[in-house]
Amino acid sequence: xxxxxxxxxxxxxxxxxxxxxxxxxxxxxxxxxxxxxxxxxxxxxxxxxxxxxxxxxxxxxxxxxxxxxxxxxxxxxxxxxxxxxxxxxxxxxxxxxxxxxxxxxxxxxxxxxxxxxxxxxxxxxxxxxxxxxxxxxxxxxxxxxxxxxxxxxxxxxxxxxxxxxxxxxxxxxxxxxxxxxxxxxxxxxxxx
Amino acid sequence: xxxxxxxxxxxxxxxxxxxxxxxxxxxxxxxxxxxxxxxxxxxxxxxxxxxxxxxxxxxxxxxxxxxxxxxxxxxxxxxxxxxxxxxxxxxxxxxxxxxxxxxxxxxxxxxxxxxxxxxxxxxxxxxxxxxxxxxxxxxxxxxxxxxxxxxxxxxxxxxxxxxxxxxxxxxxxxxxxxxxxxxxxxxxxxxxxxxxxxxxxxxxxxxxxxxxxxxxxxxxxxxxxxxxxxxxxxxxxxxxxxxxxxxxxxxxxxxxxxxxxxxxxxxxxxxxxxxxxxxxxxxxxxxxxxxxxxxxxxxxxxxxxxxxxxxxxxxxxxxxxxxxxxxxxxxxxxxxxxxxxxxxxxxxxxxxxxxxxxxxxxxxxxxxxxxxx
Numbered sequence: 292x293x294x295x296x297x298x299x300x301x302x303x304x305x306x307x308x309x310x311x312x313x314x315x316x317x318x319x320x321x322x323x324x325x326x327x328x329x330x331x332x333x334x335x336x337x338x339x340x341x342x343x344x345x346x347x348x349x350x351x352x353x354x355x356x357x358x359x360x361x362x363x364x365x366x367x368x369x370x371x372x373x374x375x376x377x378x379x380x381x382x383x384x385x386x387x388x389x390x391x392x393x394x395x396x397x398x399x400x401x402x403x404x405x406x407x408x409x410x411x412x413x414x415x416x417x418x419x420x421x422x423x424x425x426x427x428x429x430x431x432x433x434x435x436x437x438x439x440x441x442x443x444x445x446x447x448x449x450x451x452x453x454x455x456x457x458x459x460x461x462x463x464x465x466x467x468x469x470x471x472x473x474x475x476x477x478x479x480x481x482x483x
Numbered sequence: 484x485x486x487x488x489x490x491x492x493x494x495x496x497x498x499x500x501x502x503x504x505x506x507x508x509x510x511x512x513x514x515x516x517x518x519x520x521x522x523x524x525x526x527x528x529x530x531x532x533x534x535x536x537x538x539x540x541x542x543x544x545x546x547x548x549x550x551x552x553x554x555x556x557x558x559x560x561x562x563x564x565x566x567x568x569x570x571x572x573x574x575x576x577x578x579x580x581x582x583x584x585x586x587x588x589x590x591x592x593x594x595x596x597x598x599x600x601x602x603x604x605x606x607x608x609x610x611x612x613x614x615x616x617x618x619x620x621x622x623x624x625x626x627x628x629x630x631x632x633x634x635x636x637x638x639x640x641x642x643x644x645x646x647x648x649x650x651x652x653x654x655x656x657x658x659x660x661x662x663x664x665x666x667x668x669x670x671x672x673x674x675x676x677x678x679x680x681x682x683x684x685x686x687x688x689x690x691x692x693x694x695x696x697x698x699x700x701x702x703x704x705x706x707x708x709x710x711x712x713x714x715x716x717x718x719x720x721x722x723x724x725x726x727x728x729x730x731x732x733x734x735x736x737x738x739x740x741x742x743x744x745x746x747x748x749x750x751x752x753x754x755x756x757x758x759x760x761x762x763x764x765x766x767x768x769x770x771x772x773x774x775x776x777x778x779x780x781x782x783x784x785x786x787x788x789x790x791x792x793x794x795x796x797x798x799x800x801x802x803x804x805x806x807x808x809x810x811x812x813x814x815x816x817x818x819x820x821x822x823x824x825x826x827x828x829x830x831x832x833x834x835x836x837x838x839x840x841x842x843x844x845x846x847x848x849x850x851x852x853x854x855x856x
Contacts, residue, residue: 309819333822339842342825346849353812353824363813 295463296401299478304330308370314377317344361390369395378402379434392483401478406439406471424475440471455480485564488520491545496622508605515619516541516578516585521569528856530625531572534633534640537764540584543576559839566848580615581607581763589759602688607763609771613643629854632656634836639771649789658795659836661807663772672765675704679758688759697758702749709748714799714832782817791821793850797835798828
């Protein structure tokens, strides 16, 4: 696991917890959570190659489209519902966030902070931002809904959700001063 | 590298004891045909049961001596180095009870009359097939299967194993299936049955005594079935509107390639498959509904299951569409069972489960590799 947000998430997940990892990629977070503290659960992924990688990683994976919601999952059936660096690719974010808060006792969300100064600067200079966290060009990006820390916190307020904890990172290091300007990656714990 | 299991031999297990069907009917003795591939390990923990669908048999992999063309129906999956690796697993194929490939069925001799059972053979169910397979497992000294796998109707058996014998199955692989038929599915089956029973050669199911078979009915039944196995796209891609002859004939002979294909499939089927078995298989499909005893609550009916599940569906399968598989996944999740689900965007329709798609076979290979023995 090389992504810094995953370290933060793994640190938060309690031993033996039931976890649903949305947009789980190759399942390495779930595998890590299992090996580290016997937290178990399922990944949801739509991409064929990633799903196959999950099988090879020996994690339970469900090939489903997140845009259709979490209808297969009962309310409160998971300790944590994780959405790591996937939020920005979702069309119906408000709907999915509600679904996460329904299914999980707690939602853990990480996303690239579009408020980071380099992104702001590139926009000021008249270009769509390209960075480590946002490596795609505007015409080939899978990202459809980029947001800043302030934007996400507004959404939580609108949904009546409570932010329990927030970690803001840049290049793997915690950012405590001016996080919405100096942080490039945000990780939140949210409850209904 | 992967290879064929080579030349195999079919075996016959004889049971000199009665078999009682779900309907309450009973037969005094029965036989089951089966084949095995690979070796049962010392701990007897590596057995995998492969369940066949409508028209297949116990001949899952390999070929028969002197009959090189008779390749097992799931040979692309089962063999040394293949996704279901016979170097690691002891794989068993079987022909279900009521079948027409050597297991006791309508063509078998009724000991009470000395004549073929014919119409007197009981209506069979998925539950009956699995109960008979359990007797075969006992005979082979297999207390617990590492996995039971099947596609379509075979998958219903894999599911039923997990429900009827939860302690005897480690993994259930349910591919291109459904926990119950829809009204449309039953409707197609009824058309097939009507084609058979209204054939003048059917003789109320006792056609053997008349030295005939209801080939016309069986042929039409098979043609209808085939339409439901393929997707519209797959059929269009394979046949399109290609003509079989130079120009439209303005008669009722074969114009289009698809007509030729269906007639060929129907003709071939009617030469080797038994109409009484076909009737019973379609009933077994219609009747299967594990949630039926639980007021339609699928999750409640799955509460008994202890196996880990792999559920697979194909988006182009309109016979048993992915939503049916998702219903099973949900019922398993509601029970907090271990489950993985593959929903492949593959073009093959219902028959995609028999095809060699690298995503599909790759996942099955990884899944089997992860099974601890």
